[in-house]
Amino acid sequence: MGFLTDTAKRLLPRSLLGRSLMIIVTPLVLLQLVSAAIFYESHWDKISLRLARGVAGDIGTVISLLRQFPDAEDRNWIFRLAADHMELTVALQEKAILPNQPAQPRGVTEQAMDDALREQVTQPFVLDTESLDRFYVASIQLPAGVLEVIVPRKRLFSSTVYVFVLWMIGTSMILFGVATIFMRNQVKPIRRLAVAADNFGKGREVVRVKPEGATEVRQATTAFLAMRERIQRQISQRTDMLSGVSHDLRTPLTRMKLQLAMSGDADGISDLRTDVAEMEHMLEGYLAFARGEGTEQPRLANLTDLLAEVAEQARRNGGQIDLHCEGPFTMPLRPNALKRAIANLIDNALRYAEHVWIRAGRRADAIEILIDDDGPGIPADKRDEVFKPFFRLDSSRNPETGGSGLGLAIARDIVRGHGGDIELGEAPTGGLRARVRLPV
Numbered sequence: 165m166g167f168l169t170d171t172a173k174r175l176l177p178r179s180l181l182g183r184s185l186m187i188i189v190t191p192l193v194l195l196q197l198v199s200a201a202i203f204y205e206s207h208w209d210k211i212s213l214r215l216a217r218g219v220a221g222d223i224g225t226v227i228s229l230l231r232q233f234p235d236a237e238d239r240n241w242i243f244r245l246a247a248d249h250m251e252l253t254v255a256l257q258e259k260a261i262l263p264n265q266p267a268q269p270r271g272v273t274e275q276a277m278d279d280a281l282r283e284q285v286t287q288p289f290v291l292d293t294e295s296l297d298r299f300y301v302a303s304i305q306l307p308a309g310v311l312e313v314i315v316p317r318k319r320l321f322s323s324t325v326y327v328f329v330l331w332m333i334g335t336s337m338i339l340f341g342v343a344t345i346f347m348r349n350q351v352k353p354i355r356r357l358a359v360a361a362d363n364f365g366k367g368r369e370v371v372r373v374k375p376e377g378a379t380e381v382r383q384a385t386t387a388f389l390a391m392r393e394r395i396q397r398q399i400s401q402r403t404d405m406l407s408g409v410s411h412d413l414r415t416p417l418t419r420m421k422l423q424l425a426m427s428g429d430a431d432g433i434s435d436l437r438t439d440v441a442e443m444e445h446m447l448e449g450y451l452a453f454a455r456g457e458g459t460e461q462p463r464l465a466n467l468t469d470l471l472a473e474v475a476e477q478a479r480r481n482g483g484q485i486d487l488h489c490e491g492p493f494t495m496p497l498r499p500n501a502l503k504r505a506i507a508n509l510i511d512n513a514l515r516y517a518e519h520v521w522i523r524a525g526r527r528a529d530a531i532e533i534l535i536d537d538d539g540p541g542i543p544a545d546k547r548d549e550v551f552k553p554f555f556r557l558d559s560s561r562n563p564e565t566g567g568s569g570l571g572l573a574i575a576r577d578i579v580r581g582h583g584g585d586i587e588l589g590e591a592p593t594g595g596l597r598a599r600v601r602l603p604v
């Protein structure tokens with residue numbers, strides 16, 4: 165059963181156009197085949213027999229006439245009569261004997277002719293349906309010799325059958341063509357909607373879609389457009405709010421910094437200064453993100469060059485980086501945002517490890533970027549939490565390893581905005597492996 169359904173699934177067309185055409189055409193063809201089969205089963209046999217009986221009757225008439233007028237002179241007018249009015253060419257081989265003839269393959273027409281002759285002619289006869297192209301030859305043993313009758317094949321065929329079949333095939337083809345044109349127009353808006361939704365999911369520019377086609381497709385397109393509007397509004401609202409909050413917090417923070425600077429070196433003041441400096445750092449990070457990459461428009465960019473650039477920058481800051489990229493990957497990207505995401509990951513790696521390996525390659529329908537290091541890694545149960553904003557494993561405020569805890573959150577946000585994702589795992593080199601997947 166399973167095997168059958170699998171085979172059927174593999175054989176059936178996958179596209180909507182193919183399937184709908186099959187739904188229209190299959191019953192049509194079946195109907196025509198069945199009706200044609202039933203019709204011809206009876207019609208073909210009957211017509212063949214009728215036509216054959218007509219010919220056999222004519223031959224019987226000629227034989228009767230020959231028996232009634234046995235004189236040699238009479239044969240002439242009998243033969244002429246047969247030629248003029250019955251389309252039969254008749255000749256008598258005097259004193260001849262019917263030859264033995266091997267059995268010949270018989271179709272419906274030949275069989276009908278044979279049966280009809282057997283009804284009409286009592287003498288032994290042989291029917292040759294093969295030797296001549298457009299004629300049958302019936303040889304009948306008469307007392308005077310062998311009577312040869314040449315019957316044109318067209319007397320035994322009805323061409324209406326072929327005309328009918330041609331019409332049937334012709335109209336089917338026309339219907340198939342018309343159905344294809346109509347269905348293609350129906351499928352087009354669905355395909356367009358799929359492309360638009362796919363692009364939107366990957367954070368790319370959405371080509372213009374407008375509601376068109378059948379009601380359901382229109383509905384889906386309208387719903388998609390409304391959803392896109394809502395999501396875009398939400399994103400911009402979030403970015404606006406974050407940048408607003410960060411911006412507004414800067415003023416009181418600056419005031420606090422001034423006051424701390426004037427407070428001299430009392431107990432606890434230096435701790436407070438570190439805190440304030442950290443808060444300032446966080447706000448700067450947020451603001452930079454909200455102002456810049458959050459609103460960047462996607463454009464066609466070369467991922468290989470982008471990775472090389474980020475790696476070069478990190479090397480300049482003293483990192484040991486191996487970069488291996490499998491090929492030039494050109495795709496729609498927000499280059500500055502993506503650079504920041506990758507840089508965040510490399511920053512992290514360099515903060516905890518000595519050596520970083522970056523590899524990029526194509527996997528099925530995505531580009532995969534692996535960033536491995538030889539540091540301590542992150543325990544498996546913490547790999548989800550580190551993506552949360554402000555979450556840091558090292559909770560000491562050590563400025564050596566200290567960051568704001570936003571790096572991974574921002575990186576994931578950017579990569580998800582491209583329709584991909586970041587996963588953390590264990591690198592074969594012992595440290596952390598960050599796997600960035602970008603759909604092409």
Ligand SMILES: Nc1ncnc2c1ncn2[C@@H]1O[C@H](COP(=O)(O)OP(=O)(O)OP(=O)(O)O)[C@@H](O)[C@H]1O
Binds near residue numbers: 537555596
């Ligand atoms: N390659 C790594 N190896 C070990 N631990 C890591 C690695 N990358 C991240 N972590 C851990 O995950 C935490 C969160 O990282 P994240 O990049 O979000 O923040 P951060 O690096 O502390 O600060 P920021 O990147 O904002 O300066 C880090 O504090 C660190 O404890």
Ligand SMILES: [Mg+2]
Binds near residue numbers: 570572
């Ligand atoms: Mg970081």
